[in-house]
Amino acid sequence: MNAAFKPDETFRGDFSYQNSEQAIRRFPLPFPDDKYMYSVNIEPHLPGPQGSVTEFAIDIDEHYVAECRERALVLDAEPLRFQALPHMMSSQWDCLELIMESLSRDYPQHFSLTRHGNQWHWVNRPLQLTQRFTFGDPATLPQQPLEYITRQAPGDWVVMDQREGDLWTEAGMVTTQADWSLNFDLGMTFKEWHGPVPLAHEIGVFDRALRFLLNLRLGAPVRRLNWTMTIHPRLDTAPENYPFWGPDRAMVTAQNAGDLVHLRVELQGLWRLPRSNAVVFGIRCYLISLRELATIPKWARRVHRVLKNLHPALIDYKGLTRYREAAVQWLAPFDDGAPTSPGTAPD
Amino acid sequence: MSESQTIAVQVAAIEQVTPLIKHFTLAPLDGGNLPAFSGGSHIIVVMRGATRTFRNPYSLLSPPNRLEAYEIGVRRMEESRGGSHFLHDAVRVGTRLEIAHPVNLFPLDKIARKHVLIAGGIGITPFLAQLEDLHGGAVPYELHYSVRSPAHAAFLDRLRDREGERVRMYCDSAGEAIPFDALLSTQPLGTHVYVCGPEGLIRRVIDTAKASGWPGSHIHWEQFSVPPVGDAFDAFLAKSQRMVHVLPDQTLLEAIEAAGIDVPYLCRGGVCGFCHTRVTGLDGELIHNDHYLSDAEKSACKSIMPCVSRARGKSLVLDL
Amino acid sequence: MLITGIKSKPVYTPLSADIGGRYHLMLGMGVGAAPLLRVVAQMRTEAPSALANTRVLYVPPSGDAAQAHVAEFQNTGVAEVRTFGNAQALLAAFSALLTQALMGTRLYVAGPESFMGLGMKIALQFNLNKDEIRAEESGSLARRVHCVHCRAETEDVRTNVVQCVGCSRWLLVRDHYSRRLAAYMGVMADAEAPGELPPIQEVFA
Numbered sequence: 001m002n003a004a005f006k007p008d009e010t011f012r013g014d015f016s017y018q019n020s021e022q023a024i025r026r027f028p029l030p031f032p033d034d035k036y037m038y039s040v041n042i043e044p045h046l047p048g049p050q051g052s053v054t055e056f057a058i059d060i061d062e063h064y065v066a067e068c069r070e071r072a073l074v075l076d077a078e079p080l081r082f083q084a085l086p087h088m089m090s091s092q093w094d095c096l097e098l099i100m101e102s103l104s105r106d107y108p109q110h111f112s113l114t115r116h117g118n119q120w121h122w123v124n125r126p127l128q129l130t131q132r133f134t135f136g137d138p139a140t141l142p143q144q145p146l147e148y149i150t151r152q153a154p155g156d157w158v159v160m161d162q163r164e165g166d167l168w169t170e171a172g173m174v175t176t177q178a179d180w181s182l183n184f185d186l187g188m189t190f191k192e193w194h195g196p197v198p199l200a201h202e203i204g205v206f207d208r209a210l211r212f213l214l215n216l217r218l219g220a221p222v223r224r225l226n227w228t229m230t231i232h233p234r235l236d237t238a239p240e241n242y243p244f245w246g247p248d249r250a251m252v253t254a255q256n257a258g259d260l261v262h263l264r265v266e267l268q269g270l271w272r273l274p275r276s277n278a279v280v281f282g283i284r285c286y287l288i289s290l291r292e293l294a295t296i297p298k299w300a301r302r303v304h305r306v307l308k309n310l311h312p313a314l315i316d317y318k319g320l321t322r323y324r325e326a327a328v329q330w331l332a333p334f335d336d337g338a339p340t341s342p343g344t345a346p347d
Numbered sequence: 348m349s350e351s352q353t354i355a356v357q358v359a360a361i362e363q364v365t366p367l368i369k370h371f372t373l374a375p376l377d378g379g380n381l382p383a384f385s386g387g388s389h390i391i392v393v394m395r396g397a398t399r400t401f402r403n404p405y406s407l408l409s410p411p412n413r414l415e416a417y418e419i420g421v422r423r424m425e426e427s428r429g430g431s432h433f434l435h436d437a438v439r440v441g442t443r444l445e446i447a448h449p450v451n452l453f454p455l456d457k458i459a460r461k462h463v464l465i466a467g468g469i470g471i472t473p474f475l476a477q478l479e480d481l482h483g484g485a486v487p488y489e490l491h492y493s494v495r496s497p498a499h500a501a502f503l504d505r506l507r508d509r510e511g512e513r514v515r516m517y518c519d520s521a522g523e524a525i526p527f528d529a530l531l532s533t534q535p536l537g538t539h540v541y542v543c544g545p546e547g548l549i550r551r552v553i554d555t556a557k558a559s560g561w562p563g564s565h566i567h568w569e570q571f572s573v574p575p576v577g578d579a580f581d582a583f584l585a586k587s588q589r590m591v592h593v594l595p596d597q598t599l600l601e602a603i604e605a606a607g608i609d610v611p612y613l614c615r616g617g618v619c620g621f622c623h624t625r626v627t628g629l630d631g632e633l634i635h636n637d638h639y640l641s642d643a644e645k646s647a648c649k650s651i652m653p654c655v656s657r658a659r660g661k662s663l664v665l666d667l
Numbered sequence: 668m669l670i671t672g673i674k675s676k677p678v679y680t681p682l683s684a685d686i687g688g689r690y691h692l693m694l695g696m697g698v699g700a701a702p703l704l705r706v707v708a709q710m711r712t713e714a715p716s717a718l719a720n721t722r723v724l725y726v727p728p729s730g731d732a733a734q735a736h737v738a739e740f741q742n743t744g745v746a747e748v749r750t751f752g753n754a755q756a757l758l759a760a761f762s763a764l765l766t767q768a769l770m771g772t773r774l775y776v777a778g779p780e781s782f783m784g785l786g787m788k789i790a791l792q793f794n795l796n797k798d799e800i801r802a803e804e805s806g807s808l809a810r811r812v813h814c815v816h817c818r819a820e821t822e823d824v825r826t827n828v829v830q831c832v833g834c835s836r837w838l839l840v841r842d843h844y845s846r847r848l849a850a851y852m853g854v855m856a857d858a859e860a861p862g863e864l865p866p867i868q869e870v871f872a
Contacts, residue, residue: 087457094383136412162795163456164564187847188675195675197842206797215621218382218448220351239815239854243836246858274383275411277451322859460794532689534770537794560689560771562798 002196004128007065012073017167017233019292023062027288028053028227029344030265034305036314038200042212045221045269053267054223056106058099059284065126067154067176067235074175074236075151080183081238082147084159084171091159091171091276092146093136098271099153124152146171155267155284158182160190162277167213169193176235176285178228178264179242179319198313204262216272216279226266228318229327233262233287257330258291261323263303290330296346300334307331353393353445354381358415358438364501368469369435370408373417378445380414386477387541387569388449390417391615394433399597399605403430404615406473406543406569407449408502409545411480417446420501429596453541453569455480460537462488465525465552467544471501473569474543478510489513493531493548496520527555541567577634577657583607584667585627599653608667610653617655624665626651631660676842678779682803684717685711688773691721694786696754696760696778697728700736702803703777707743721745722764724757754782756791765793774800781808781822784849790830791846808871812840813850820850827870828856837864840871 011018019027030036049056053061074081081196084092100122104113112123118135129152133140141148150173151155158174160167167190174182187192191212199205216222230237230250252260269282294300308328315321341347358370375381392630394401395620406649409418424431438444453473462481464474471492479489480592490510494500496518506514517523531540531552540561542552551569555565582591582599584606593602600622601611612622617637626633626649635645637652651658682702684691691710695703703723710717723740727733727750740748751757776783783802789797790800812821812829819833824840831838831853838853843850857863 048493097383133851161457163458181852183818184813184815184843184845184848184852187845192675196841211620217450218384220448233797239852241816243855243858246855247475249859274449275385276457277385277388277454365833456794458794532769532771536768536770536772538770556770557687560687560773562687562796564796564798565770 004062005065006062007069009063009066011066011070011233011235014098015232015234017063017287020062021295024288024292024295026052026061027293028225028265028267028286029299029302030227031302031306032344034302034340035309036306037311038197038205041224042209042222043224043268045223053284053286056126057102057221057269057338058106058282059267060103060107060110060126060154064154068127068152070235071151071173071175075147078238078240081122082150082173083182083186083230084142084144084146085186088159088161088171088276088278089138089145091161091278091280092144094273094276094278094315095157095159095280096145096149097135098273099149103153127152135292146175147165153282155282158281158283159273159276160279160281162214162279164191165214167210167279174238177238177283178230178266178285179237179239181239184239196317199311209309213270214278216270218272221269221271223267223269224306224307226268228264229320230262230264230287231260231323233289235287247341249282249319249322252326254326254329257326258322259289261290261330262287263290263293290327294331294334297334298347299342300331301336301338302340304328304331306334306339353447354476356381356417356444356446358440358442358444361438362439364420365499367499368422368501370418370501371419371421371434371438372409373419373446374415381417383414384411384449384476385451386411386480387453387455387473388451388452388476389473389503389569390419390449391447392419392430392434393445393447394430396429396433396437399429400428400601401433402601402615404623406476408472408475411476420469420472425522441575451566453543456539456565456567457540458537459486459539459565461486461535461539463530463534463538463540464488464490465493465540465542465544465548466490467493467542468495468499469501470542470544470548470569471506474541474542475502475505477541478506482509489515491515491517491525493517493525493544494519505593527551528559531556531561532559539565539567541569552599578659580658580660580663582658582663582665583628585664586667593657597656599651599657603653603667610667612654615654617652620652622652622654624651624653624667625649626663627666628662628664629658629660630662631658633658633663675844677787677844677846679802679804679810682706682775682777682801685773685801686710686714686717688717688799688852689771690769691717691773691775692761692764692768693721693723693775694725694757694778695723695776696726696757696782696806698806699777699779699782699803700740701777702726702727702805703775704739704743706775707740707745710746713715715744719746720746722749723749724749724751724761726751726782727758730798730819754785758785762788762789765795768793772799776800776802777805779795779809781809781811781849783829784811784846787846790848810840810871811850812838812853813845813848814838814853816855820848821853824851825869825871827868828864828867829853839865 053059068258100113103111119133121132123130156176158176159171161170169188172182184215191206194206265286267284270279355376356373357376359374362370364370389404389406391402405419416656421434423435466474517525542549579595580593591606593599610622620639633648634657636655684706693703727736776786799842807821809825812824814831817834821832837856839856841852
C-alpha cells in the first residue's frame with residue numbers, strides 16, 4: 001500500500017482514525033455471500049492481488065505507525081497483555097525471525113535486516129528505530145523477542161505449542177483483541193480457548209480446524225477471515241477494559257450508527273515455526289465505519305442483509321445485541337434489493 | 348504438497364560411518380540458508396532414478412541451528428524398494444536432489460521434566476539433532492543407544508565427546524541389553540520417553556512403559572518403516588477416470604503420483620493422516636499398513652492411506 | 668455474554684480405578700471421601716495389589732461424620748491415610764509428595780470444585796496431564812471467580828452474579844474456566860446499562 005502513514009490518528013479519546021479511499025477499497029470484506037455462518041474457511045496464505053491486504057505475508061498499511069503507538073499505550077497501562085511461558089523462548093525467536101524477514105523482504109523501503117551469522121541489524125524507518133542484537137540471546141534486546149518485534153508488527157500474535165496431539169496457547173501479544181483475555185486464556189488448549197464460541201463446536205468447525213493445524217507445515221502458511229463489530233474505531237476491546245468500552249454500545253442510534261458502528265475484520269495468518277515446531281497465529285485487525293463501507297454500493301447492500309439475517313446466537317456472541325437494529329436501520333436506505341455480485345471485491 | 352515446494356540441494360559430502368550406514372551432507376543449490384528446524388524433524392528426499400522416482404523420509408541429524416547444510420544418515424536396507432540402495436550406490440558428491448521442508452512428527456515435549464531417549468541402530472539419527480536442542484538446557488536427559496556391535500555404532504565419538512556420561516551404549520555382540528524394566532520404573536514424574544529404531548525395540552519400550560504405568564502421552568516413537576512391498580494391483584480413480592497399476596515395489600501413492608495426479612501427503616509413512624483417501628468401491632480386501640486409521644475405520648474399508656497401504660482382489664475404486 | 672453454551676467448562680465423570688497405573692494418589696475433601704472409597708473398593712475387587720501402592724490425603728468434614736470417614740479409609744488396606752485440618756495443609760503435603768513421585772502415578776481428586784482446581788494446578792507443574800488425573804466433583808459446586816478487570820479472586824461463589832471483592836463491580840459468572848488460575852471468569856455484568864443486573868440466583872449450590 002502506498003498511502004502515507006498517519007502517525008497521529010487515534011484509536012481512543014477523540015477517535016480520529018479514518019480510512020483513505022484506497023484503504024476502503026482494499027478492505028477485506030469477510031462476506032462472500034449475503035448470509036453468514038461459520039466455516040473452516042482456511043486457505044493457503046499465498047500472495048494475493050497487487051495492492052490487496054493479502055499481497056504480502058504481513059500487511060503494512062497507512063495505519064501502521066498509529067497502531068504501533070496505540071499498542072505501546074496499552075502495554076504501558078497493562079503489561080500483562082504480553083505474556084510468554086518459560087518454555088516458549090525458542091518460539092519467540094522464531095516469530096521474531098518470521099516478522100523481520102517478511103517485513104524486510106516485502107517492504108524494503110521501510111525495513112531492512114542484515115545478518116552476519118547471529119549478529120543481526122534491524123532498521124525500522126517508519127518507527128525510526130534501529131537495533132543490533134545477537135539472535136538467540138535475549139539479553140541483547142530491550143524486551144523479550146516476541147514483545148520486541150510485535151511492538152512493531154500490526155495485529156495480535158498468539159503462539160501455540162504443539163504437544164499431546166493438541167495446541168496450547170502459551171505466548172502472546174494481545175492488545176487489539178475482540179473481547180478475549182490472554183491472561184485468562186493462557187495455558188488453554190485450542191478448543192478450550194475457543195470454548196465460548198457458540199454453534200461452531202456443534203458443526204465440527206474446531207475439530208477440523210485443529211486437525212488441520214496440527215498438520216500445518218513449514219513453508220505452507222494458511223489464512224482466514226473472522227469478523228465482529230466495534231463502536232468507534234477502538235482497537236483495544238479487551239474484556240479487561242469492558243467497563244470502559246461496553247457503555248458505548250448503548251449510545252448507538254439509527255442516526256449515528258453510520259459513524260459509530262465499525263465492521264471489525266480479522267485477517268488471521270497461521271504459520272508453522274521452525275525451531276520450536278509451534279504454530280503462530282497472527283490476528284490483524286481492520287476497522288471500517290458503516291459510512292465508509294457504504295461508499296461501496298455492493299458492500300452496503302450485502303452488509304445490510306448479513307446483519308439483518310444473522311443467527312441470534314452469533315448476534316449475542318459477537319456483542320451486537322444492543323445496536324444491531326440501529327445499524328440495520330442506518331444501512332437500510334442503501335439496500336434497494338438488487339442482487340449482489342459474487343465474491344467480495346467492489347463492483 | 349506439490350513438487351514446487353521442494354528445495355533443490357546438492358550432495359556436499361558422503362561418509363561411510365559404519366558398514367551399513369552412510370552419512371550425507373546436503374547443501375542448498377543456490378547457496379544461502381536452509382530453513383531452521385526442530386530436533387526430531389525429517390525431510391522427504393526425492394531421488395529421480397532411471398526408471399522411477401523415490402521419495403523417502405530421513406531424519407535430520409544435523410544441529411538444528413546449522414543452516415548452511417542438512418545431514419542425514421541412511422542405512423542400507425536389505426528388503427528395500429530401492430531408495431536406500433539408490434542413495435548408497437547411485438548418489439555421489441555433486442549429485443542433485445530435491446528435499447521437502449522439514450516436518451516434525453517426533454518432537455521433544457517442551458514441558459517434560461526429563462527426557463529418556465532410546466535408540467536402536469540407525470534410529471540414533473533424530474536424537475543427534477534433539478541432543479543439540481537439549482544440550483546445556485535445564486532439563487535432565489539421557490540417551491540409551493543399542494547397536495549390534497561397536498563397528499555398527501554410528502556417530503558414537505560425536506556423542507561421547509558432547510554428552511559423556513549421558514550416553515550409555517549397549518552392544519548385542521557383547522550380550523548387553525537395555526534394562527527396560529529398571530529404566531522405566533524409576534523415572535520421576537513428568538519424564539517422557541522417546542524411542543527410534545527397529546519395530547521390536549519400539550514395541551518393547553511401549554509395552555514396558557505401559558506395564559510400568561506410563562500413560563501414552565508420555566511415550567513417543569518414530570519408526571523407519573519402509574513402505575511394505577506386496578503384489579501388484581490396480582486402482583480405479585473415479586474422479587480422474589484413470590486406471591492406475593501399482594507395481595510390487597511401488598506404493599499406491601507413488602503409482603497415483605506417477606499417473607500425474609496429486610494427493611496431499613506429509614510423512615509418507617502411514618502416521619500423519621494427510622493422504623487419507625476415500626474408498627468408494629472394493630471387491631477384495633484392503634491391506635492397511637498405517638498407524639492412523641482406527642480399527643473400526645480399517646474394517647469398514649471406506650478409507651485407505653495410500654502411502655503405505657495396498658489392496659488385493661478384483662477391484663478397488665478411489666475417490667480421486 | 669451468556670452463561671450457557673460455553674464449551675470450556677470442565678466436565679467431571681464419576682471416578683473409577685485406573686488399573687494401568689502403578690501408584691495411586693488420592694486427594695479428598697469432605698464428602699469427596701465417597702467417590703474415593705468407591706475407587707478403593709473397586710481396587711480391592713479387581714487389583715488388590717494396587718492397594719499397597721495407594722495413598723490417601725484427606726480433609727475430613729467437621730463434626731461427627733469426620734471420624735467415620737477417616738475410619739473407613741483406614742479400614743480399606745491402603746498404604747497410607749493422612750488427614751489434614753484444611754485444604755492448604757493437604758496441598759502442601761501433596762506438592763512435597765509429587766517431588767518424590769515416579770512415572771506410573773495416577774491422581775484421583777474428589778471434593779468441592781475449587782479444592783480440586785488447586786490440586787490440579789499443582790499437578791500441572793509436575794507435568795501430570797489428563798491421562799493421569801481423574802476428578803469427580805462432590806460437595807459444593809461453589810466457584811472461585813477471577814475478575815478479569817482487577818484480577819482479584821472471589822471465593823465460594825454460589826450465584827450467577829457476584830460482587831467482586833477487589834473492585835466491587837458486579838460480575839457475571841461465566842462457564843469459561845482456566846486451569847492455570849483454577850477459576851471461572853467473571854466479567855462486569857452491567858457495563859452497557861449501569862445498574863441493570865440479571866436476577867441474582869443461586870446456581871452453584
